[in-house]
Amino acid sequence: MSTEHNSTEDNIAAVRREFTDALTEVLAENAAVCPVRRGRLARAHAAIKKHPGYNDHEFCAAVEFAFAQWEALQNAGSLGSALPR
Numbered sequence: 001m002s003t004e005h006n007s008t009e010d011n012i013a014a015v016r017r018e019f020t021d022a023l024t025e026v027l028a029e030n031a032a033v034c035p036v037r038r039g040r041l042a043r044a045h046a047a048i049k050k051h052p053g054y055n056d057h058e059f060c061a062a063v064e065f066a067f068a069q070w071e072a073l074q075n076a077g078s079l080g081s082a083l084p085r
Contacts, residue, residue, distance in 0.1 A: 012053035016062045019044035023066035028073050 022041040029037060048054060048062065 009053065012048075012051050012058060015044070015048050015051050016058055019048045020062045020066045020069070023063065024069040024073070027066060027070040 019041075022037070022044040025037050026041050048059060
C-alpha cells in the first residue's frame with residue numbers, strides 16, 4: 001500500500017509540475033498568447049483536476065508557484081532562466 005501511495009504522490013507531483021510550467025509560460029507571454037501554450041495549459045489543468053490525488057491545496061500551491069515563477073521571470077528577464085528543469 002505504501003508503494004502505491006508513493007506512486008500516486010510522485011504522479012500528482014509530475015502533473016502539478018506540468019500545470020505550473022504551462023501556467024508560467026502563459027503568464028510570461030504577451031496578451032497574444034499562442035494557441036499551443038493555451039492548449040498545453042488547458043490539458044494540464046484538466047489532468048490535474050482529474051487526478052485521483054487532486055485536492056484544492058495542491059491546485060492552489062501549483063498556481064501560487066506559477067505566479068512566483070512569473071515574478072522571477074519579470075526580475076530575470078527570460079523564461080529559460082526562471083523555470084527549473
